[in-house]
Amino acid sequence: MxxxxxxxxxxxxxxxxxxxxxxxxxxxxxxxxxxxxxxxxxxxxxxxxxxxxxxxxxxxxxxxxxxxxxxxxxxxxxxxxxxxxxxxxxxxxxxxxLSIGEELDFEDPDADTSGRKKEEKELLNRVIEKLPPNYAAVINLFYLEEMSCEEISVILNTGVPNVKVLLHRSRNALKKLIKENNLEDELR
Amino acid sequence: MKHYNDEFFNKMIDGEVDDSTRREFLHHISECKNCELEYLLLQKAHNSFQKIQIEEAPPTLNMMVLKRISRVVKPSEGGKKFFIGMLIGLTTMLLILFGYAFEVGKTLDPKDQKPLIDFSKIDLSFLQEFLNSFKSFSAVFTPNLVEP
CATH class of the missing domain: 1.10.1740.10 (RNA polymerase sigma factor, region 2, helix turn helix motif)
Structure with missing residues (x-):
């Protein structure tokens, strides 16, 4: 069928x-x-x-x-x-x-003291767990549903620039965690 | 030397940078290790998000939703039947009333200003017959009460 x-x-x-x-x-x-x-x-x-x-x-x-x-x-x-x-x-x-005017910042309390390198997946989960609702919605729609920012803006009833701000801040937050956990070594 | 920031790196990842700017940036990171690292870190964050896992919905979901839907459907069907019944009832009553008014209307003479219903022209003999039958019927059970 x-x-x-x-x-x-x-x-x-x-x-x-x-x-x-x-x-x-x-x-x-x-x-x-x-x-x-x-x-x-x-x-x-x-x-x-x-x-x-x-x-x-x-x-x-x-x-x-x-x-x-x-x-x-x-x-x-x-x-x-x-x-x-x-x-x-x-x-x-x-x-x-968090208000739209604030940057996302997820402190990693044992980033330097644990002596154990966190895996990328673990960091991703940490960010996702702490994402405020509107950020979580954008991340899911963009990466899981593979929707465009235009489509997401219709769903969230907001402007495309706002959607991009939420998306970019989420990426930046994860990037910061990756950097704090010295995972950049793997990039080289 | 001009350096780049996260805002630009995000635009690069989203493919929102024109060709010449892109070429200029790629040339820059071939020389500037700091910008290259920052860009690769953001690229890594983007790649991580692409690996985001799907959370499984509960296996009973379909059953629960269909059950709730069928519960919602039933009252509305009942309401529809009630409405149709009411409509039929009202229409029947209106037809009877109009039919009666039409029959009465036939007996009216528009030239003289008589009352709307002229009872003298209505044949009420059936009422008399009904009363007579009632009298004879009640005489069977209560003969003492009926006049001779």
């Missing part, structure tokens, strides 16, 4: 084949979950939000006109639903959030 594209699946669901919605879920669930989990930093909450996103998308499927890609439309739901969840726990995560 030929692989159906998103629009064909949506048409089928609209015609009443509700079980076909599973095809769309399968297509987006892992990447959407990655984004939600990295924004929320909590697996249980991320699982709940992911469910909410797919139910919301289903209920609003009639309003999807096909003017944009389904992925863009769906990730807008994902981003906004996750932000709403964060809003509910704003006090708890307030300290994690």
């Amino acid at each position: 030929a692989k159906l594209d998103d629009l064909e699946i949506i048409e089928s669901v609209r015609r009443g084949n509700v079980s076909d919605y599973s095809l769309l879920i399968d297509r987006y669930k892992h990447k959407a979950f990655s984004m939600i989990f990295r924004m929320l930093k909590n697996r249980m909450d991320a699982e709940e939000v992911l469910q909410d996103c797919f139910v919301k998308a289903y209920n609003n499927l009639k309003s999807f006109k096909g003017d944009s890609l389904f992925s863009t439309w769906f990730y807008r739901i994902v981003y906004n639903t996750t932000l709403s969840r964060i809003g509910m726990k704003k006090r708890q995560i307030e300290e994690m959030m």
